[in-house]
Amino acid sequence: MNLVPFTNEHLDAASSLLALRHRAHRAALPLLPAAPEASAEARRSLEALRQQPRTGGFAALQNGQLIGFALGTLRIDTTWGRSAWLLAPGHALAPGTNPEVYRDLYAALAKHWVREGCFAHAALVPASDRPSLEAWYRAGFGHEQVHALRSLDTVKLPPGVPDGAPRIRRAGMEDLDRxxxxxxxxxxxxxxxxxxxPYLPEFSEDWQQDxxxxxxxxxxxxxxxxxxxxLLGFAIFSPSQQPPGELLTPSESVTFTVGVTREDVRCRGIGRALFARGVEEARSMGFRACVTDWRATNLAASRAWPRMGFSPALYRLTRRVDERVAWARGSLPCP
Structure with missing residues (x-):
């Protein structure tokens, strides 16, 4: 196997690998969008990714044939600082290829990322691809975020609400302060x-406008x-955004962005009632799927949302490199 910088000459073969990966992913989760199963659509996803600033990567070749690739994007923002991302369209292996190839591709990428001062690394990997997930775990990554889907073809409402239960209604501008x-x-x-x-105070500056x-x-x-x-709790549903090249979100989807209940009234079915009302309305508006995400370490969300019918689609895996590597050379000066 030989690793070389990813160039335009690898696009056609990489598009075919990405389309095959998405086909296998969709076989496990049919709700995913079908279009990326075609090489032409997969190529559009790759081209959209490569147009992002500070994006580059490597191709893995064997006997002159592409058997895998990885394209990473460097980001600088207030949440992550300097970070490097392997997004969902940015990687794939040929069927039958040993997932260890991902570790070689990451090693090549990480050398560049750390040299650029990016010590926070993230990779979005299909939740159904257990062998690939295991390879990323062996590369030092941990499971941080879950991106999930559920169908709105049927909406199961919670059991009958007893007398004295909270009233569920749509919020208006008069509710903004609460x-x-x-x-x-x-x-x-x-x-x-x-x-x-961590959630820094500066992050709340735009809440009123939002x-x-x-x-x-x-x-x-x-x-x-x-x-x-x-006010005991609330839930927010918004039409899903579909950035160019995104492989997760089906058309006609709604995103469940926020669900919160006061701590002293939890375990009374309030969250379930809010969610049921939201998806019932979304279905009546013509949406056919619901998208959400949660931290894997959030015990409440990681147990509640699968019970609401969500199936994991992508896992965000992360690794934090010890920043001391930037100056620690492993040798001491002579006395």
Whole structure:
């Protein structure tokens, strides 16, 4: 096997490998979009990825034939700092290829990423591809995020609500202040054990504008659960965005972006009732699928959302390289 920089001459073969990978992925999860099973559509995904700034990678060749590739993108933002990403369209192996090839491709990429000062590495891998996942685990990656889908062809509502249960209704602009009051509950939950996801105060600066736009959005929905004038929880559903080259989201999809319930009223079915109302409305609006994601270490979400019918589609795997490698050379000066 020989690793070489990925160039235009590898595009056709890489598109075929990506299409075959997506075909196998969709066999395990038929709700995924069908278009990327065609090489032409897979090529469009690859071309869209390569147009992103700071994107490059390697091709794995054997006897002159492409058996795998990996294209990574360097990012600089306030959430991750300097990071490197292997997005869903950015990698594939030929059928029958040993998944260890992924470790060789990553080694070549990581050398470049660390040299560029990127110590946070992420890879999005099909949840159904266990051999590839195991190879990434052996490369030092851990399971951080779940991206999941569920069909809206049928919507199961929760059991009958007893007397005195919370009222479920759509939020309006008059509810903005109460929503903003509860919005921070999610970040507070995420920063606790065992998630430990920091949420800096600066991230909340745009909340008022964001929630105002959601309340005024034509197809966005915020559903409230309230009782005796007290807001107990809410759920947000918005039409899904489909960036160029994205392989996860089916057409006519809605995204379940937020679900939160006050801690003192959990385990009373409020979250289930909010979710059921949201997907029932989404189905009546013509949406056929629902998309969401959650931290794998979020015990509440990782147990609740699969019970709501979601099937994992992609896992975001991450690795944090010890930043001391930038200056530690492994030798001491002579006395």
């Amino acid at each position: 929503l903003l009051e509860m919005a921070g509950f999610i970040s507070e939950h995420q920063r606790e054990s065992p998630v430990f996801a 929630y105002t736009e959601l309340l005024q959005g034509e197809a966005d929905r915020i559903w409230l659960a309230e009782q005796d004038g007290r």
